[in-house]
Amino acid sequence: MVSVSKKLNITKLPSLSPKTHFTTQPFIPFSQLQQQRKHLETDLVSKLDNCRSFTRIKRVHAQIILNGLDQCCYVVTKLLRMLSNVGVPVNSYAHNVFDRVSHRNSFIWTALIRGYCVQGPVNEAVRLYSLMRMEGIGPVSFTFSALLKACSVCEDVGLGMQIHGQIVSVGGFGCDLFVANTMIDMYVKCGFLECGRRVFDEMVVRDVISWTSLIVAYVKSGDLSSAAELFDGLPVKDMVAWTAMVNGYAQNARPREALNLFKRMQDGDVETDEVTLVGVISACAQLGAAKYASWVRKVAEESGYRPTSNVVVGSAFVDMYAKCGNVEEAYRIFERMSVRNVYSYSSMIVGFAMHGHASEAINLFEEMVKTEIKPNRVTFVGVLTACSHAGLAEQGERYFATMQSCYGVVPDADHYACMVDLRGRSGRLEGALQLIKSMPVKPHGGVWGALLGACRIHADPDIAEIAAKSLFELEPDSIGNYILLSNIYASAGRWEDVARVRKTVRMKGLKKNPACSFVEGKDGVIHEFLAGDLTHPRSSQIKQELENLLEKLKFLGYQPVLSSVPYDVDDKEKMRILMAHSEKLAFSYGLLTVASGSSITIVKNLRICEDCHLFMCGASWVTGRKIIIRDNMRFHHFHDGACSCNNFW
């Protein structure tokens, strides 16, 4: 090796006078220059970090060029990331910046690839990845997680599997937690849960994120037992994991289990945030009891969340109070919310609709469209339901006709179901049938079900047969549809047809859903009554109370609606069956226990029958009590002998 001194022949150094050569440039050691450059880099990177607009970024970019740092991968990587974050199309500005860098490292390549991953097209990201590999640049773990994330966003499992193959062939990255976790997420978001599970099972090291991704995947697929099994096996659970499981129960209509798990979460001193709260609030909404409503309100405030200052928590509370029968409190919260969004408005509109307050729902909708907030499909479901339940047929038709042209919401099968309901209820059964035939999308069970329900109200067994035929094809095992058809036949006295439907039900081995009602006693305990149930400890008192009431009602002219009994039995037996309906038993118990002057709230699993409806109207008059009944359709508020639904349900 030739030494530098020999090569340059500098054994004899010329005697340079520092005076002549360094007068304007003071001597700065290299290490100090390096340090200065480092400071400059850090300074520009932090400036970039604070940029929230393209204009600001361009300004910093000019400084980067001025300082000669446009070849510095560290700074340019940050520049590319920020450009993509503020949404500047990656194929223009960012790509130019990238092209001008002569020596590119993995990070700068990855920043550009990420840009395409976020903005698309993903294929371009994959092409760049190949180019990078051809240039001999090795990927970093973030290169793969960005690519995998992109595959999950566009649900392209084929591409995802290609990336998976790359990860395996490059080697080493399969063990990277970030990469493996993103891979699980990619598979489950694409709907390949089993593949995600395989990745999970093959992982040597897992963290709470790996577990949670999979738990959520099981929750979304409705497989709660697999989710719970994983959750139980998770060694260290954090707030997100707990929340995933609590909300999993809530989303799958298992509110009691959601609340039990939440109590365990609290016992474990795990923090509660707004995401946890919405799940818990939604569970309480499903239970529909005032007891739970006040409990969760307290829980929220203890965790520092006020329904009026947090839009997500607030909207959940609006929905919950409406579902618990307290639409006044729902509106009180809604009114005081400092920020509202489409969820808040939709929840309130649907809440009003559920309680038969059609004009309030419509007024609120009109108020909403004057704001910046755009109505969505759920908002229109609420508005159309409100019109339908209040018999506002013309207004409903108008909203339906303009929802696409004025608000850009394309009517889907759910909206058609509302319209069939609206036309059907107002007696235009043929018009409803025509609407179904003209639908641009395939009608689902809800659409035919709405027609069948209307046939019950207007006693039309012929159209009911048409609706039922399609309905039985779509939902062959749904017992409610058979019962509805059988009841329509029964009201028309067509007992042979009733027998035929019942035979089908028996042959299919379908079991009838027993009717049951809940009422909250003054002790806060929820009492459940089944139809004809005499097992309650205070059964004889309940029966006596009911008989006293019946006497008074009869005196006022109440005549039992015997046609509400769909059995071919004598009138005396029909009377006995009617008096043992679960909501009547629950109401009678309420009279015995709920403080006088307070309203009585009953939750029923099936639709209230005509006789019970009439009975409750009279009972609210005779007893002076407000009676609120939530059936599986909506709320009925009985007061002074009338119901909020105007006998239209």
Place this chain on the structure above:
DNA sequence: GTAGGGTTAG
């Protein structure tokens, strides 16, 4: 840089 969220009709 990877995991958890609220409104829906018969």
